[in-house]
Amino acid sequence: MxxxxxxxxxxxxxxxxxxxxxxxxxxxxxxxxxxxxxxxxxxxxxxxxxxxxxxxxxxxxxxxxxxxxxxxxxxxxxxxxxxxxxxxxxxxxxxxxxxxxxxxxxxxxxxxxxxxxxxxxxxxxxxxxxxxxxxxxxxxxxxxxxxxxxxxTEPLACVVHSVGRANIQLGEDVVVIGGGIMGQYHVMLAKRRGARVILSEVDPARAELAKKLGADMVFNPMEVDPVEFVKSVTEGRGADVVFNTTAIPSVVPQAIAMTGKAGRMIQYSSMHPDAPTPVSPQMLHGTETVLTGSISPDGHDFFVANRLLSSGIIDxxxxxxxxxxxxxxxxxxxxxxxxxxxxxxxxx
Ligand SMILES: [Zn+2]
Ligand SMILES: [Zn+2]
Missing domain, CATH: 3.90.180.10 (Medium-chain alcohol dehydrogenases, catalytic domain)
Incomplete structure (x- = not known):
């Protein structure tokens, strides 16, 4: 009817x-x-x-x-x-x-x-x-x-998918670039995966929120050089995982540069208009860095997000x-x- x-x-x-x-x-x-x-x-x-x-x-x-x-x-x-x-x-x-x-x-x-x-x-x-x-x-x-x-649930499922792409291990250093809703969800999930979470964010209110939601460290990329900062807090190595949740073209080469050996850089945000960036083949050869992205959740991601919210693991x-x-x-x-x-x- x-x-x-x-x-x-x-x-x-x-x-x-x-x-x-x-x-x-x-x-x-x-x-x-x-x-x-x-x-x-x-x-x-x-x-x-x-x-x-x-x-x-x-x-x-x-x-x-x-x-x-x-x-x-x-x-x-x-x-x-x-x-x-x-x-x-x-x-x-x-x-x-x-x-x-x-x-x-x-x-x-x-x-x-x-x-x-x-x-x-x-x-x-x-x-x-x-x-x-x-x-x-x-x-x-x-x-x-x-x-x-x-x-x-759906936006959380998008981030469940992204975090799954990064294969975060206990104790790893994870940088999240951008403290919007997707950045904050990344902070929450990376923390629950057992990482030390470092957020890059210019807005003080968003930085404070991220600290409440689990970020161990926040920095303002307008005040410090982001790549230098991440290296300085990781004994010069760079992060194990970097999530770029921003659509700012100039951030992408920085995100790659702050990713350490055997690290994973996940381009989470879409980019409109697209902004290609040079990548060094010698760097890829020498570091085994994984450059990847994340698009949309699948059914399993949605199921996981539903469980995270329903059980109160994520608020x-x-x-x-x-x-x-x-x-x-x-x-x-x-x-x-x-x-x-x-x-x-x-x-x-
Ligand atoms: Zn959506
Ligand atoms: Zn199909």
Whole structure:
């Protein structure tokens, strides 16, 4: 049975409007979820600012939590019940391309080509008062976790993936560059992996927050030379792991230079526009440094992030900047694109 829903859709340049839509019927294995919280990630902000070209109107929103409202046929009702509180995984992978088949679903060739259901708009689709998803994309949350916290499962899953790429060992020196929401999540996870965590951040408030969340050391890259500083606190070696969470081109050669022998440099942030940097083959030969990156979480990362939040191992309350009601989605987008803002969340 189809129902009337509302979406907060991007309809033009820096324009978000509430539109009415009609859902398709639920298919076997699907659930209808009443959305209670959606966070505005960088992807939504880029669509709003016209930097990511999508056919408009477009429904953004891939950081979502809510409550199960109804089921299609064939759902395992021993596992699921109407009223279950859930985090929702909305990013798409096709399951049948080379990367999906080899376990790299985060690199699915069709990740940006999520099929659009009849009656709904293109886009990740979370900025609606109801969403339709396979129950395989639902992750139960406990009553101790608010919906606002639970919608931050997806960004945490991105960082779970990144930290997994670094293979951090007990006692290693880990540098996190940038103390935004993603930098703070890296600090928390690296600390729990048993590392000594060093944050590079210019803003004193973010530096203080990182100390509260587990950073052992913070420095201001405007006040000290970042490479010299990291070498000075690692007996001249450089760090075992460096995460660059910033999109600042000049930081990349510094991040490589502060990575020690047998170290791993993870380019976490995307770079728009891209900014190629020279790399010394002799350095790679002589140090076995690993230069890599991290893009999007896979299903396992999401599962881990759900467990970290649900069990209270990670507390994400300080990642929330502001919340806005659904009707004020335009204001929420405008607040979200202010540089330096932590997550802005739209609630029902
Ligand atoms: Zn996201
Ligand atoms: Zn695929």
């Amino acid at each position: 189809s129902i009337q829903i509302r979406t907060a859709a991007v309809t033009g340049l820096k324009k978000c409007e509430i539109l009415n839509l009609e859902t398709p019927d639920l298919r076997p294995g699907e659930a209808l979820v009443k959305v209670h919280a959606v966070a505005l990630c960088t992807l939504e902000q880029r669509i709003f600012r016209g930097e990511v070209k999508m056919p408009l109107p477009c429904t953004g929103g891939h950081e979502v939590s809510g409550e199960i409202a109804a089921f299609g046929p064939g759902v395992n009702l021993k596992k699921w019940a109407v009223g279950d509180r859930v985090a929702v995984r909305l990013l798409y992978s096709c399951g049948e391309c080379y990367y999906c088949r080899t376990g790299h679903t985060n690199m699915c060739e069709r990740a940006q080509k999520k099929p659009t259901r009849e009656g709904l708009l293109v886009g990740p689709g979370g900025l609606c008062d109801y969403v339709i998803v396979d129950t395989a994309s639902l992750f139960k949350i406990p009553d101790t976790l608010t919906y606002e916290e639970a919608c931050l 994400c309350k300080s990642m929330i900047a502001r919340t806005f009601p659904f009707a004020q989605a335009q204001d929420a987008f405008e607040a979200a694109i202010v540089p330096g803002t932590f997550r802005v969340i739209i609630t029902d």
